[in-house]
Amino acid sequence: MVPWLSPDEPFPPVERALGASSGAPGLLAASADLLPSRLVDAYRHGIFPWYSDGQPVLWWSPDPRMILRPDDFKVSPSFKKTLKRVLRDPAWEVRVDDDFAAVMRACASAPRHGQRGTWITNDVIDAYSTLHRIGEAHSVETWFEGRRVGGLYGVSLGTMFFGESMFAAMTDASKIALAALVAHLRRSGVALIDCQQNTAHLASLGGHEIARKSFLAHVRATVSAPAIGWRFDKQVLADWTGHRSAPESAVPAV
Incomplete structure (x- = not known):
C-alpha cells in the first residue's frame, strides 16, 4: 500500500516504491501538500511529483531512471x-x-x-x-x-x-x-x-x-x-x- 504523508512526515525509503510488476512502477507515496520545502526535499532524495488534476500529490522514484x-x-x-x-x-x-x-x-x-x-x-x-x-x-x-x-x-x-x-x-x-x-x-x-x-x-x-x-x-x-x-x-x-x-x-x- 502506498503511504499517505502528513505535512511533517518524511518520505519513506525509495526502495519501498512500487515495483515493475505493479500498475504504477516507481510510485512511492501520496500527500495533500506541495510545499516548496517538500519539493526540495524530494529532489534531494531522487523523488519527483507527478499526478493529474483532482488527484492527491503522487511522489515517484522509478527504477531504472x-x-x-x-x-x-x-x-x-x-x-x-x-x-x-x-x-x-x-x-x-x-x-x-x-x-x-x-x-x-x-x-x-x-x-x-x-x-x-x-x-x-x-x-x-x-x-x-x-x-x-x-x-x-x-x-x-x-x-x-x-x-x-x-x-x-x-x-x-x-x-x-x-x-x-x-x-x-x-x-x-x-x-x-x-x-x-x-x-x-x-x-x-x-x-x-x-x-x-x-x-x-x-x-x-x-x-x-x-x-x-x-x-x-x-x-x-x-x-x-x-x-x-x-x-x-x-x-x-x-x-x-x-x-x-x-x-x-x-x-x-x-
Whole structure:
C-alpha cells in the first residue's frame, strides 16, 4: 500500500516504491501538500511529483531512471545546420529566466501524445515559482523575432539538474533550448541531467536508463555542491557546431 504523508512526515525509503510488476512502477507515496520545502526535499532524495488534476500529490522514484549525460548529447547533421542558423541570425535568441511562470504555463498547455490534460496546475506553477524565486528552478527559452517559441524548465541543486518539461511552438524550438542548457551544464561541470522517465525522444538525443541506486548515489554527491551560475545566451550553442564561443565569464547576462 502506498503511504499517505502528513505535512511533517518524511518520505519513506525509495526502495519501498512500487515495483515493475505493479500498475504504477516507481510510485512511492501520496500527500495533500506541495510545499516548496517538500519539493526540495524530494529532489534531494531522487523523488519527483507527478499526478493529474483532482488527484492527491503522487511522489515517484522509478527504477531504472532516465538520465542524459551532457557529453552524450546527440546533434544530428540537420540539427547542427539549424543551430548554425540560430547562431548567425539575430532574430533568434536564447534567454534564461525571462519569465519562468510563462514557460510553465506554456508547458502545461502543450499537447502530449497519449495524454489528456496536464499535471502542471496552478498549484504546481506556484510551488515551482517559489523555487525559482530562491534560485533553485530555472527556465531556458528560445525566442524568434521577439516571441517566445519554445523552452524548458527544471530544478537546479548544486551541480545536479532535474529536467521537468518542455514546449515548442516552432519546429526544434524546445530542442534549441535543450541544446543551450546542455552546453551550459557541461561547461559548468554538471555530469548528469535527470530526465525522470524513458521516452523515445530523449533516447534519440542521447538519454539512457541507469539503475536507481547509481542515480541516487550521484544525487547525494552533487546536490550539496556550490550552486552553478545561470548567465548564458545562445553563444553556448557553438559547442555543438564546431565553432569556438566566448567563455561563459565573458557572456553577457540575459
